[in-house]
Amino acid sequence: MEPKFWHQVWKNNSIGFHQMEFHPWLKNITEEKMAANVFVPLCGKSLDMCPLAASYDGLIGAELSEIACRDFFTQAKLTPEISNNGQHQQFRFADSEVDIALLMGDYFALSPEQFNAKGGFDIFDRAAMVALPQSMRQAYVDKLRELFKHTTLFIMTLEFDQNEISGPPFCLNDTMINQYFGFATSAKLLESKLLDDKVFAQRKLKVSSLRESLYQITW
Numbered sequence: 397m398e399p400k401f402w403h404q405v406w407k408n409n410s411i412g413f414h415q416m417e418f419h420p421w422l423k424n425i426t427e428e429k430m431a432a433n434v435f436v437p438l439c440g441k442s443l444d445m446c447p448l449a450a451s452y453d454g455l456i457g458a459e460l461s462e463i464a465c466r467d468f469f470t471q472a473k474l475t476p477e478i479s480n481n482g483q484h485q486q487f488r489f490a491d492s493e494v495d496i497a498l499l500m501g502d503y504f505a506l507s508p509e510q511f512n513a514k515g516g517f518d519i520f521d522r523a524a525m526v527a528l529p530q531s532m533r534q535a536y537v538d539k540l541r542e543l544f545k546h547t548t549l550f551i552m553t554l555e556f557d558q559n560e561i562s563g564p565p566f567c568l569n570d571t572m573i574n575q576y577f578g579f580a581t582s583a584k585l586l587e588s589k590l591l592d593d594k595v596f597a598q599r600k601l602k603v604s605s606l607r608e609s610l611y612q613i614t615w
């Protein structure tokens with residue numbers, strides 16, 4: 397999807413993907429975490445960033461929409477400082493408890509120099525790769541590899557019959573995970589659940605079967 401599509405989504409507040417509660421599998425990530433910091437690509441205004449930021453030394457999110465970046469800090473009752481960071485505008489709040497920086501702009505324009513915090517980065521992907529059509533996915537994975545030579549990616553996937561609905565979200569199944577992350581040193585399935593109500597955040601998907609899974613992928 398092009399930036400124009402996502403800007404319209406935020407402008408119209410058609411954000412059915414946004415969860416009103418923390419994801420129940422966050423505990424797996426905070427238990428298994430490998431690095432000092434965490435990167436959240438295509439972060440939206442995800443509430444999950446609050447417990448993640450509390451668990452890691454620093455959190456960096458990447459998000460196209462200014463509305464999403466501003467809403468995130470408003471809902472967290474934090475006042476960010478705004479500055480320039482590479483080709484991005486940075487919204488950052490840091491105190492003795494948390495350090496959260498949202499880089500507003502294009503994920504594909506991020507550079508490794510923006511991720512030089514001590515202790516390296518894990519990656520948390522919820523509704524990021526599934527938001528991208530097949531035509532953009534290889535570039536998404538290539539960018540992650542460019543940004544992080546070694547990392548652990550925690551990624552939530554959705555499996556359904558793509559013929560039943562048009563995306564986003566787009567199906568990301570086990571075969572695709574193995575195909576895109578074939579280069580990784582390990583890929584572990586941590587959780588998998590059939591969603592009987594077929595509800596994805598605030599949307600009920602018109603599909604006959606919906607499975608959500610969580611993988612831990614290391615390279």
Ligand SMILES: C[S@@+](CC[C@H](N)C(=O)[O-])C[C@H]1O[C@@H](n2cnc3c(N)ncnc32)[C@H](O)[C@@H]1O
Pocket residue numbers: 399402403413414415437438439440441442458459460461464501502503504522523524527564
């Ligand atoms: C399906 S939403 C998921 C948001 C968040 N991960 C969550 O769980 O709520 C996808 C998000 O990716 C953002 N996005 C899409 N393309 C992007 C890009 N090229 N660079 C940065 N953000 C992008 C959209 O604005 C949108 O907020």
